[in-house]
Amino acid sequence: MTRPEIMLRQAGKRVTRQRVLIMDIINQSKGHIAAEEIYSLAKQKSPRMSLSTVYRTLRVLKQEGMVEELDLGNERYHYEIKREDHHHMVCRGCGKVIEFKCPFSKELMGRLAEENNFEITGVSLTLLGYCDDCWRKRAE
Ligand SMILES: [Zn+2]
Ligand SMILES: [Zn+2]
The missing domain is CATH 3.30.1490.190 (Ferric-uptake regulator, C-terminal dimerisarion domain)
Structure with missing residues:
Protein backbone atom coordinates (compact mmCIF):
# COMPACT_ATOMS: atom_id res chain seq x y z
CA MET A 1 0.00 0.00 0.00
CA THR A 2 1.44 3.36 -1.03
CA ARG A 3 1.95 5.78 1.83
CA PRO A 4 -0.54 8.68 1.93
CA GLU A 5 2.23 11.32 1.80
CA ILE A 6 3.48 9.83 -1.45
CA MET A 7 -0.03 9.38 -2.90
CA LEU A 8 -0.89 13.01 -2.18
CA ARG A 9 2.42 14.31 -3.52
CA GLN A 10 2.18 12.22 -6.68
CA ALA A 11 -1.34 13.51 -7.30
CA GLY A 12 -0.11 17.08 -6.77
CA LYS A 13 -2.34 17.58 -3.71
CA ARG A 14 -1.64 19.38 -0.48
CA VAL A 15 0.15 17.27 2.13
CA THR A 16 -0.94 18.14 5.66
CA ARG A 17 -0.69 16.20 8.93
CA GLN A 18 -4.48 15.91 9.11
CA ARG A 19 -4.81 14.53 5.61
CA VAL A 20 -2.03 12.03 6.10
CA LEU A 21 -3.44 10.91 9.45
CA ILE A 22 -6.95 10.40 8.06
CA MET A 23 -5.73 8.53 4.99
CA ASP A 24 -3.48 6.39 7.19
CA ILE A 25 -6.45 5.43 9.35
CA ILE A 26 -8.54 4.52 6.30
CA ASN A 27 -5.65 2.42 4.95
CA GLN A 28 -5.14 0.59 8.22
CA SER A 29 -8.83 -0.16 8.55
CA LYS A 30 -8.65 -1.98 5.19
CA GLY A 31 -11.13 0.59 3.91
CA HIS A 32 -14.87 0.96 4.40
CA ILE A 33 -14.68 2.91 7.63
CA ALA A 34 -17.27 5.44 8.83
CA ALA A 35 -16.38 9.06 9.62
CA GLU A 36 -17.18 8.60 13.33
CA GLU A 37 -14.75 5.67 13.55
CA ILE A 38 -12.08 7.65 11.72
CA TYR A 39 -12.64 10.44 14.23
CA SER A 40 -12.28 8.27 17.32
CA LEU A 41 -9.04 6.72 15.97
CA ALA A 42 -7.69 10.12 14.86
CA LYS A 43 -8.30 11.57 18.31
CA GLN A 44 -6.04 8.99 19.89
CA LYS A 45 -3.13 10.25 17.80
CA SER A 46 -4.09 13.88 17.58
CA PRO A 47 -6.23 14.90 20.60
CA ARG A 48 -7.20 18.27 19.14
CA MET A 49 -8.81 16.72 16.07
CA SER A 50 -12.54 17.52 15.88
CA LEU A 51 -15.32 15.60 14.15
CA SER A 52 -16.02 18.57 11.89
CA THR A 53 -12.35 18.60 10.80
CA VAL A 54 -12.67 14.92 9.91
CA TYR A 55 -15.82 15.61 7.89
CA ARG A 56 -14.27 18.60 6.15
CA THR A 57 -11.04 16.77 5.33
CA LEU A 58 -12.97 13.77 3.99
CA ARG A 59 -15.08 16.05 1.81
CA VAL A 60 -12.03 17.72 0.28
CA LEU A 61 -10.18 14.41 -0.20
CA LYS A 62 -13.30 13.12 -1.95
CA GLN A 63 -13.48 16.17 -4.24
CA GLU A 64 -9.81 15.68 -5.08
CA GLY A 65 -10.43 12.05 -5.99
CA MET A 66 -8.19 10.62 -3.26
CA VAL A 67 -10.95 9.05 -1.20
CA GLU A 68 -14.18 7.38 -2.20
CA GLU A 69 -17.42 7.84 -0.27
CA LEU A 70 -19.56 4.72 -0.20
CA ASP A 71 -23.21 4.28 0.53
CA LEU A 72 -23.25 0.71 1.77
CA GLY A 73 -26.94 0.71 2.54
CA ASN A 74 -26.42 0.96 6.28
CA GLU A 75 -27.25 4.65 6.73
CA ARG A 76 -23.70 5.87 7.38
CA TYR A 77 -21.26 6.68 4.62
CA HIS A 78 -18.05 4.69 4.59
CA TYR A 79 -14.75 5.80 3.18
CA GLU A 80 -11.96 4.07 1.34
CA ILE A 81 -8.83 5.13 -0.52
CA LYS A 82 -9.66 5.40 -4.20
CA ARG A 83 -8.43 2.37 -6.13
ZN1 LIG B 1 -14.13 -1.17 -1.40
ZN1 LIG C 1 -22.18 -11.16 8.80
Missing part, protein backbone atom coordinates in the same frame (compact mmCIF):
# COMPACT_ATOMS: atom_id res chain seq x y z
CA GLU A 84 -9.41 0.44 -9.23
CA ASP A 85 -13.16 0.06 -9.75
CA HIS A 86 -14.81 -2.48 -7.53
CA HIS A 87 -18.12 -3.06 -5.80
CA HIS A 88 -19.29 -4.27 -2.42
CA MET A 89 -21.37 -6.94 -0.75
CA VAL A 90 -22.47 -5.86 2.70
CA CYS A 91 -23.60 -8.22 5.45
CA ARG A 92 -26.74 -6.94 7.16
CA GLY A 93 -25.84 -8.92 10.26
CA CYS A 94 -22.28 -7.90 11.13
CA GLY A 95 -21.56 -5.18 8.56
CA LYS A 96 -18.73 -7.14 6.94
CA VAL A 97 -17.82 -5.84 3.49
CA ILE A 98 -16.70 -8.11 0.66
CA GLU A 99 -15.29 -6.57 -2.51
CA PHE A 100 -15.80 -7.85 -6.03
CA LYS A 101 -15.01 -6.70 -9.53
CA CYS A 102 -17.68 -5.27 -11.82
CA PRO A 103 -19.67 -8.21 -13.25
CA PHE A 104 -20.85 -6.31 -16.32
CA SER A 105 -19.03 -6.69 -19.60
CA LYS A 106 -18.33 -3.77 -21.92
CA GLU A 107 -20.77 -5.36 -24.39
CA LEU A 108 -23.61 -5.44 -21.85
CA MET A 109 -22.94 -1.85 -20.80
CA GLY A 110 -22.84 -0.76 -24.44
CA ARG A 111 -26.11 -2.51 -25.17
CA LEU A 112 -27.85 -1.05 -22.09
CA ALA A 113 -26.60 2.41 -22.99
CA GLU A 114 -27.90 2.07 -26.53
CA GLU A 115 -31.26 0.54 -25.57
CA ASN A 116 -31.97 3.29 -23.07
CA ASN A 117 -30.32 6.13 -24.93
CA PHE A 118 -28.18 6.75 -21.88
CA GLU A 119 -24.55 7.74 -21.52
CA ILE A 120 -23.12 5.52 -18.76
CA THR A 121 -20.28 7.17 -16.83
CA GLY A 122 -19.93 4.76 -13.92
CA VAL A 123 -21.37 1.83 -12.02
CA SER A 124 -22.36 1.89 -8.38
CA LEU A 125 -23.35 -1.50 -7.08
CA THR A 126 -23.94 -2.67 -3.52
CA LEU A 127 -25.31 -6.12 -2.82
CA LEU A 128 -26.98 -6.63 0.55
CA GLY A 129 -27.34 -9.95 2.32
CA TYR A 130 -25.76 -12.14 4.98
CA CYS A 131 -22.25 -13.51 5.27
CA ASP A 132 -21.75 -17.20 5.93
CA ASP A 133 -21.42 -16.78 9.72
CA CYS A 134 -24.51 -14.63 10.05
CA TRP A 135 -26.54 -16.84 7.73
CA ARG A 136 -25.69 -19.87 9.86
CA LYS A 137 -26.65 -18.01 13.03
CA ARG A 138 -30.00 -17.07 11.54
CA ALA A 139 -30.66 -20.65 10.48
CA GLU A 140 -30.02 -22.04 13.98
